[in-house]
Structures are given as structure tokens and as C-alpha cells.
Amino acid sequence: MADRPLPARTPAASRLAEGPRGARPRPTLSRRNILLYGTLTVIAAYYLLPLYVMVVTSLKGMPEIRLGNIFAPPVEITFQPWVKAWAQACTGLNCDGLSRGFWNSVRITVPSVILSIAIASVNGYALANWRFKGSETFFTILIFGAFIPYQVMLYPIVILLREIGLYGTLWGLILVHTIFGMPILTLLFRNYFTSVPEELFKAARVDGAGFWTIYFKIMVPMSLPIFVVAIILQVTGIWNDFLFGVIYTKPDTYPMTVQLNNIVNSVQGVKEYNVNMAATLLTGLVPLVIYFISGKLFVRGIAAGAVKG
Amino acid sequence: MHSVSVRDLTLNFGSVSVLKSLNLDVEEGEFIVLLGPSGCGKSTLLNCIAGLLDISDGEIWIRDRNVTWAEPSERGIGMVFQSYALYPQMTVRGNLSFGLKNQKLPKAEIEKRVGRAAEILQIGPLLDRKPGALSGGQRQRVAIGRALVRDADVYLFDEPLSNLDAKLRSELRVEIKRLHSRLNNTMVYVTHDQIEALTLADRIAVMRGGIIQQLDAPQVIYNRPANLFVAGFIGSPSMNFLPGATVDGGRSFRCGDHTLDLAGYEGGAVLDRPSAILGLRPEHLDLRQNPEPGRSLPAVVEIDEPMGADSLVWLKMDHRQISVRLPVERRLKPGMQVHVHVDMSKASLFDAATEQRI
Amino acid sequence: MKSMNLALGLLASVALPSVALATDLEVTHWWTSGGEAAAVAELATAFDATGNKWVDGAIAGSGDTARPIMISRITGGDPMGATQFNHGRQAQELVEAGLFRDLTDVATRENWAALVNPPTLLENCTLDGKIYCVPVNIHSWQWLWLSNGAFEKAGVAVPANWNEFVAAAPALEAAGITPLAMGKQPWQQAGAFNVLMVGVGGSDLFLKVYKDKDAAFAAGPEVAAVFKAADDARKMAAKSNVQNWNEATSMVINATAGGQIMGDWAQGEFQVAGQTAGKEYTCLPGLGLNEVISTGGDAFYFPKLDDPEKSAAQDVLASVMMAPATQVAFNLKKGSLPVRGDVDLSTANDCMQKGLKILAEGHVIQSSDELMDPDSITQINDLFATFFSDMSMTPEDAQKQFAALVGSAQ
């Protein structure tokens, strides 16, 4: 009995800890295993190819690139493209590469991620446990919002931000990220909180806990997996955002992606593919590192949040 | 003074009516069991009493206080859930004291109450463990403890034992009974298990379709079921039902070619009814070799099921199946011709149209 | 730093109205290629020399990326200090909405009306008699850039006009050289077509189509000849696998392509690559057939700002941009022509001299940007994007659709 998982943990989340199931395990060197690992390896190669090309190219000098095989490893490794991408590449008059945008991206990403997740998780919680008349309608509209192309909303958002006096400020941008992160995040949190046994929620109400006490004391502590998913999704999305970053801020707060766009699209004579690739890798480094470190938590969190409808 | 009083309670989910103008008065210190098949509204009623569901109409009073619109925590209740519903990230101590902290009780008082509950339920050594490290039985003790520390007027149990295996279930059942006799608090207990209901309850409310069918002491429910549904729901195996008619001014019951004398029947005026149903519990029947006119019916043995203390004999009577409980020593062979003797004083007679007991 | 400036500025505006302070002015533009950036640097240096500070807000990826940002910021109430727009009708509505600063005072003081040549440039900045922008350069589309090295490799003489170029195409191809380099962006393809229209068909034909919007004429035989030339061009450019215009230019620079039809801004790329007109490359205005240039160009607009310090700095910047020294320095780097006739450009190279001569002779036409609204331009661009990449679309089909678009244009 003692090893029985708590009902509060979703079956999927606990199952992940137990490992995969699928069909029954078989001897190691069977034809099936060769086929299985063979397929996986081939597909993995396809997935890794672009990363390989990026890394290899970023380490080559321009003459070598011009000669030509994009798949060949560098004959002579040079870190010059990385240095240039980080500190020297020019956009217009500013020749300080990506470095300028890095901290801006951090300044934009951190509060945006925190605020958007805070709001979406409370939304999801309210939708799952405190339904009120119309709450599902609002949720449906929210999901509809996930399908609206961002470009369409540029004008209304400009007007909105202007009216509330946040246009051009960091908080304006944070608000925009919060708004557009809300549909999918709310869906995830709602699904997750729905999968939390309702009796737990009832028990807390009998124990005199109100809306916020239940949220902070009961729900949040047991929702680490879904928070990890939300953080990963939001960090990636906001860090990679170009459109909002460039439209709703000013040059001195432009995120890294704007610099990346400028480096990649400012062709000075000939396209410096090595610098472009280095810049691309540098820009993608933060989300990539997060994925490489917390990939496992990501799957676990998805399992917890998406299994229940 | 009623401890809990439910008055004309109606609950609708959209167009579906789940509870229909329901009334229930629970006396101080009484152990009430709400019993019924799944979907009968028993858990819903309990949730309404707890304030976890908003009712459509009616009132709920606890200890002379109208709590219809009060928050669950303000109703003076403690509640135990089927799935234990322990807060997974808190220790047992944390689980027990969570509600008290929300009430902003002084630390010493919390300590005292937790200590007392731990002592009563013998979970003292577990206080610093997380629920994940407990067995199912231990978890349910903690869940009961969490209700106990609230020093509530009324304790509500929502199928608390259904998730446990049979052995643990009977152990905890006894424990709950002991708890009730020690604390003497009002308890409202929901279950679909009639053994729990019969063993624990001072009174049982049998529910179906959002309506209380009968509210009575267990032995009354058992011996004098108010209608066909209660009669069929209580008892294992179920009561045998013989359709027929009452004749001779209500003095006899005719079933096919056979007639039974209703002289010993304890009930209301029988009268002549063209369509009636006679209910006979298996343990109130006896099998004999010889017929006794007006008191027995002929049947053929089909199967004999020895069950340890007694055995269950399945018979065929006019294409109808009938079960009879007998002492295990009496073995019967399939195909034997026997006569079923009826103790009319323990029988129940229902009107087939209204399904009500006569 | 910045917040201190702001605080000081606030203080100054409240208590000490006449204290002059260095003011930051953010200038957005989409000049990010090598030659362009060097040219912008000249503007910035000149502005910084006045004691103010140019805050560069470059957004790469052409006007299509930058324009939404500029419009959003201006309408969003958080405008920059100055912003680039193409000449013509792009900014007209923003001017009408009263979002831009009236520069008439500066213009009158410095007598721009007399200086700016051709006068249409200033006219395009004028609405209801008030001047709202500073034209900074003249850009002409009508140039054919040829790689001398490529023709040498193919063993044919460098052509003197479009027809000779077409005739030399097979020889170039035989030598493994793409005859015509062309980026795969609609504006480049439509631009090349318009150049062919002026070159092959002549100025009158061009004006009849774009100015008079004569749909019947656009469907006629004269314009059919232009489509025939465009058909040649797309065949010559079939193997050009680049997107950006300067990648195409670099094909010419590297002699992997014979030539490119592109505006005079391509010149900046040759310059950055260290090439000299007449030596490594040849330029043919009007395709060597009809030496005419259009006078579109870039202009700077100054959004209305609340801060009087900044408004003052805007006037300074406007004045700096029009100053003779800035005009020379800027346009030499940019490869475009100055907007005023009274500056000395003897240091300019061969190609620019050709352009200046044509300008001085008055062989100018208005650009399609000035004559037609952006909506129609976009549709025409789309048409040519299809025409140049889809060989199954016949010149006749294309002409028919073209005539329809001309007819519905405003």
C-alpha cells in the first residue's frame, strides 16, 4: 500500500517516473532493436543536421565557406565569427554586435515570463475550480485568440497601449507578451488544475481556505511540472520574439532578436554566413540551454498538463 | 434542536434536477448514513450540507443557524473524503493544522488539538511524514484526523472507506464506530455499501433519484422497507419478490396457482388488490419436505451455495428464481422437490402500482 | 545618463528656458548595407558636431520591415526624433493627420525652395503650402550595372546598351556566367520592369502609363515591346538564386553575373568592394538607350514631439541634412545625387558624374512611387514577382493583368 501513488499526483506524472511502457521488452540484439535504433538514429541525424551546419559554419573563415561544402568540418577553426557576432557586427551605426541586446532580452523576458505565468496560472485555476457564469465563454474567446495572427492585432494593440499610456515602455511590451501568451498557457494550466482531484480542493475549502489560500498553499506547491512547462514555453517564445520587441519598444531597449535580424539582414557586400550562424547560435543559446537542461521536466510537465482534457 | 436540518432542498444542474425538494432532520449526536446506488444524489446532498455546492432552492440549518449561504468553513463541519484528499506537499502535521491556521488559532491551541487527534487515531509517529509515505489506511486516519481537529458540530464522511481493501475497511469501520461513541458528535456518512450503513447508522436515509425513499433505523429499513426500491436495495442477496394479488378481502395472497395466508402479516389494511408484490428475505424462509397449505409454496432446488456459516439455496418456482438462506449443515441436491415455508410476520407486501409498502 | 539628461531637460524647460543642452535625437531608418551605413554615419557625424547626439535606430530588412515599426510608434504616441520615408505618397496620411512637425520656418530661413533641384522633390514634401520633410538625396532606378570581368571571361565586348547585352547573353551563359543577376523580391523585379519601360519604351510611354494611368495604352503594342524585353530579362535571370539586391550586386562584383538592373544605390556596393567605374564595372543610365533618370529619393520626416528641446534639435537636424557639406559627404558615400544643384561634386566618380550631367540637363522623370499609390504599386510588384519566376506566364497574359491594374490605380 505504501508505494501507492497519491491520487493528487496525476497518473501520468507518476508513470513517467516509472519509465516507458509500450510493448514488452525483448532481448537486446534482436532485429527489432536494430530496426528501432536504426530508425531513431537516422531521424536524429536529420534533426541534428541544421545544428551541425550552423556550428560548423560559424567556425569557418569566409574564404573556406566560399569554397564550399557546407557539411565539411572546418579545416581551420576560427572563433572570429563568434567574436564579431557578439561584439563587432554592425547595424547602421552601432557596431557592438549582439551584446547590446542580450541584457535587454533578459530585462524583457524575465518580467514577461513571470507576469504571464502568474496571470495564466490564476486564470487556469479559476477556470478549473471556480467556474462562474460565463467563465467558459471567456475561455473560448481566449482560445480563439490563440488563432489570431499577431500582425492583425498590431494596430488595436498600438491604440490600446497608447490609451493606457504604456506605449513604448518596457511594461507595455511585458503586457503584450502576457496577453499573447495567455491563451495557450491558460489552456495548459486549466487542464492541469482540472486533473487535480476535486476533493483536494473541497477539503481545503472545508478547512477554511479561500481562493488565494488554496491557490498559493495547495495548488502552486503541487504544480511544479506545469510551471516548468510554462516557463520553458514562455522563455522560448519571448526570447525569440522579434515583432513585438521591435514595434513596442525603442532602440535602447531592443531585444537580441532585433540585433540578430539586423546582422542577418544587413549585408555588407557579401553575406557573412559564418557571422550569421554564430549570431543565430548566440541568440538561440538561452532557449537551447534551457531545453537541454530541462527537457525531461518538460515532458513530465506536459504529461501532467495535457493528458486530461 | 436539530443538529442538521435540510429544508425543501432543491438542486438543479441546468435542466437536470438532482435533488428534489428534499427534507432531512438530523438529531444531535446522531449517526446518519445516506445510502443509495451511484447517481442517487447522496454525495451531492452531502456536498450541499458542506456548502461545496450552491443549492437552487431551500435552506440548510446547522445547530439552529441558517447556513444556506455560508462558506463551508463557517458551517462548523469537518469532512472526510473518499480519496483522502490530503495535501501532498504538507506533512501530516501540516495537513492537520492547515485548517486551524486558516482560522488563525493560537499556536498552542493548534498543537493541543493536533496532539489530541493524533492520540485518538494513533497517528502520532506519522506526524512528520508526507502523505506519499503513508499506506492507504494511514492516510484515511490522517484524513479523519484532519476533520477531528476542527472540533466541529457535524462530521461529514463522503464514502471514506471505498478506496480501501476489505480487511482495512472493516477495521476502520469499527474505528469510526468507536470514534462516534467516544465523541458523540453528529455524523453524516455517505456510502453505497449497505454493510457499512447497517453497522454504523443510528438511522439510514435510502436515496434514489434525488429523493429520500426511507429514513429509519437500520432494522426498520431492513425488516420493513417502505417501498420496493428500498426492499430490493438492502440485503444481500436481494429480497425475493413474488408478484400476485391479494384476495379474500385482503386475507390471502394469490401467486399463480398457490395461495398464502396473510394472517400474520404486520402492516396496514391489505384489502383486495389485483396487483401486489410479496417480498420475502432469503433468511426468513425455510425449506421443508412437506407442504403446509396457506404457508408454503412448492419449488425445485437448482443450486446449493455453501458460504461458510450458512448456505444459499437457489430454487425454481414457476419459472421464477428464489433464494433461501439455510444453515450450512443442510445440504440439498439439485432437482429435489421442496416446499418453501413463509414466515408472514417478517414478510413485506407492496402495491405493484405505487410500489409502496402496504 | 539619459534619465539625468531628461531630468535636466525638464528642469530647464520649467525654470531655465534658454539653457542649451545636448539633446538625444533618435533617428530611425533602414539603411544598413555597407554603403548605406557609411552614408548614414556622415549624417550622424554632422549632427553630433552641432552638440547634439544622433541615436541610431537602424532596422534592417528594407522598408517593409521598418515601416510598420515607424508607423506604429508614431501613431502609438511614442515617436522617434526623425524617421526616413521614401519620397512620395507613403507618409502623406501621417502628414494629414498632423503627426509631423512643420518645417516651413527652417525651409524659408534657408531658402530651400531656391536650392532644391529638381523642385518636385520639395513639392513632394509640401502639403497646403507647408513643408513637412527634408529630401536628402535623389535616387534613380534607371541603371544597368555590368561586370567588365564577366564579359572578358566570355570573350565579348562590354555592351553599350540593353540590346547588345541581350545579344551577349548566350556567350555569357556558355562561359558559365548568369547573364542577369536579379534578387527574388517583388520590388526588384517590378523595378527592373519599370527601368525597361523607360529604357526600351521611352519617357513618354512611361508617363502615359504611370501618370495618366491609360489602361488602353498599357494594353497596346508599344507596351507589348516592353513586355518582350522583360521576357528576355527573365530568361537571362533564370539562374539567379539570390534574394537581396546587394547579393545580386555582389554577383556582378565577383563577375559571376554579367549585369544587374538596379538603382544607383548599387554604386555604394561597388565602392565598398573597392571597385572603380570604367575599370571593373560599367554603368549605363537608362540602359544606354534613353538616358533619363527618375528623381525619387529618400526624405526625413520629423514627428511632433512635446519636448521643446527635442523640437529645437529637430530643426537643427533638418538644417544639417540640407547643408552643402553634409549633402556632398552623404551622397558620395550613398552613391546617390544631392538634392541641391549648388554643391561641388567633382570628387564623384564616373557614374555619378553621368547622373549629375543628366540631372543638370533636366532629363528627369518622376518615379513610379511618386505617381502611384503604394497599394497599386504592391499589386504591380506582385504581378511581376509572378511574371519573373513563373515562365509559364506569357508576356501577353502579364500585359493584360498589368493594364487592368493600371486602369484601377489611383
Place this chain on the structure above:
Amino acid sequence: MADQVRPSRLFKNLNAKIASIPMILTAVVVFLGGTAWTILYSFTDSKLLPRLRFVGLDQYERLWSAPRWLISIENLAVYGVLALIFSFGIGFMLAALLDQKIRFEDAFRTIFLYPFALSFVVTGLVWQWILNPDFGVQHIVRSLGWSSFTFDPLYNADIVIYGLLFAGLWQGTGLVMCLMLAGLRGIDEDVWKAARVDGIPTWKTYLFIVIPMMRPVFITALVIVTSGIVKLYDLVVAMTGGGPGQASEVPAKYVYEFMFRAQNLGQGFAASTMMLVTVAIILIPWAYLEFGGKRRG
């Protein structure tokens, strides 16, 4: 006593309502309000700035007679259907493969998922380069001696959509795989045992038993993938710019370019209204079935 009175409906779950204000505002003001605003101005002849000069259905008539819009829709339909089929197919297959008690599951999973960390702009850039006939795959194969080898999806109008698909799938399949894997892990092992006892082949178990059980996962994945497809823009701009010709134009790009390049807001809004209406027609009935109706208690 105060609690004898039934509290007003408005104040029921007051905290929940207060906490939902951001969501309600977002839903109503931004999404609904923005949409209404867009629809309203789609009936005007707004150019660079929105202005209320109504022209009836002119913008829509023009929209539906514009070849580029028709091409855009067709492209999105082709891309959308293929992207859905392949991302679900490949995503499920990968998840099923990873669910076979294999070694190095973590490594494989990370490899399949990492492209999702990269933006569409980066994805487009890399794939544009790999698929460039002058120095990408075609160049390499040709230099190996197969000189007639042709692989230039981005420069061939007939197959450019598949070029986009190549990159789009590379970027997005990992997430679908992740969702599917999570779903597979949520299937009770008894189901597998039962299927094996019944002698049902593995593929049939997946198709007829496991997949139907994973409905919620499929729905979440469907929302995420479809919303991404409808918004397809960055990838196209980064890889092809809509070309060659108009062969890879998509609706979102049409909207954007008519709003800001062509300075014909009315036309852009008409196009976006059509997109939104299409989404709404598909989404609203489904959302009601999926999210509405279900009650607790």
C-alpha cells in the same frame, strides 16, 4: 443573520471573478474588441491610418478577386493539411518509438525537441541555406559526381511549399512528439496487457485502442499546431519571402503587407477578417463541445 440572505449572483465567487479580470479583459477587450475593430474597419477604405469612411463590401470583392489572396489560401490549405498530417504522424511515430523502453531516451528526446527552442526566423535561415542549390544539398550531391541532381525546393514554384514544410516540421514535430509521449505514458499498462492477451497486433492496439484513449492529448496538440499554422508568417518571410513569384504566399503575409507595405489597411483588415471568420467557424462549435457543458459536482 447576514448569511440567511442569498448572496447576489454577481458577488458569488467574487475572488475568482476578480482574479479573472485580466483574462476577461484580454478576451473581451483585446481579442473580441480587436477583432470587432478589425471587422469594422474592413468595411472602410482606410489607407495608412484607420478612418471610418465606409465602402461597403468593396474590400471583400477585391480580396476575392485578387489572385494573390487565392494563392495564399490555397498554399495555407496545402501546407496546413500536410503539416497536420505529418507532424501528427511523425510526432506519434517518434513518441511510440521512444516509448519502447529504449536506452538513451533522454538524448533522443532532446534531439527531437531542440529545434522548438529556435525561432522560425532562425529555422528559416538555416534551411534556406541548406536547401540553396548553389551551395546546399544540391551543390554537395552534384560535386560528388551526380551532376544532373536537382533539389531546389525553394527556387521551384511547384514544390516550394514542401520546402517550407521540411523546415516547419523540423521545428515543430518535437513538441507534438512530446505531447504524444506524455499521452502514451498516461495509458494504463493493463491496456497493453489486455491487448496482448487478446492477441491484437501492436499496430492495431495503437490505432484502435491507444489513440482513441489519447483524445485530450490530440486536442491540445491540435490547438497548438493549428494555431501555429494559421499564423504561419515568419518562416515564409525568412525562407522564401513568398517566392518564387507568389508561389509561397500565405494569408498572414497578405494581411501584413497590405496593412503596412501597400498601405491599404482596409484590404488588410478584410483579409484578416476572412481568416478570423474561418477560424471562428471551425473553432466555436468545437470549443463549445469541448469546453462547455462539462460540469463539476
